[in-house]
Amino acid sequence: MDQSDEEQLERLKAWWRRNGPALLLGAAVAAAGLAAWWGYQTWQERTQQRAAGAYADYLEQERQDAGLEALEEAGQRLLDAHAGSGYAALTALRLAREQAAAGAYGEAAQTLGWLVEHAGDRPMAELARLRQARALAQEDPERALAALDGGEVSEGFRAVYAELRGDLLSELDRPEEAAEAYRTALDAGGLAPQSRELVRTKLQAISPEA
Structure with missing residues (x-):
């Protein structure tokens, strides 16, 4: 190795002593971030799969005409476990319809009230509030009016x-x-x-x- 090669090697070593630790730390942080992202994506996918399975169970209860009590139990399990999913909104709308059809207007209004609070977007919340007011109107027009006037x-x-x-x-x-x-x-x-x-x-x- 001639003198110029030795000088370059020494400069490289000096540069590594100054910058190497920071580079290693940055690489470790990036790797951790990538692992966290993949972990979140995997968790989200599994959560969606479980929500879809719970919704399929609810629909099966409907198909079998299992009765209102069974529908309420299946629906509540989904709402409790997967409140943030789109399946929860669909379940709440379907369950409230079944409750109203059975004359359980108070229960239907309660289910729709849950959806008003947990809806992921404004149109869904407004649809839920409209249906909630219609359910309440069957027994208490004053409460229905209050629900209807409950927001913009x-x-x-x-x-x-x-x-x-x-x-x-x-x-x-x-x-x-x-x-x-x-x-x-x-x-x-x-x-x-x-x-x-x-x-x-x-x-x-x-x-x-x-």
């Missing part, structure tokens, strides 16, 4: 919310407020032609001059 409403739901609000106010013998709600529904747009005609008929029934 996006444009896509404004008309149907206003129509239901008009129905509730009419049932509570508050015709002027009901008429205003029906006008809001008509002005909001988004109603199908038959629905618009029905809202207009309701409005004329309580406010003939409309």
